[in-house]
Amino acid sequence: MSGGTYQNMPRKEIPWYPTINTDLCLNDNVCIDFCSNDVFKVDDIHTVVANPYNCVVGCSSCGTQCPSGAITFPEKRDLVEKLRELRAKYAPQKTAASASR
């Protein structure tokens, strides 16, 4: 799932993924156990966001599972705005032939 596209837009251009506040994180691995998309991993002793673009666009469920509130996401309205921008950028271009149909 890493890389790839989301609705014909490059996933890596969509800034949607969790951020861990290391001051709050308990390293209890609740997020690792909860998320099946291999977003988190343990790097030495700390839980880290290892594969941010594996995160499902718009999903923030792990944030509600974290007992210490260490996981945050961007604002959804910022996501909506970015998706609008990217849809315009990657919309199929109309050719003269298709426009005349």
Ligand code: SF4
């Ligand atoms: S669930 Fe929260 S406290 Fe636990 S490892 Fe993940 S980010 Fe840290």
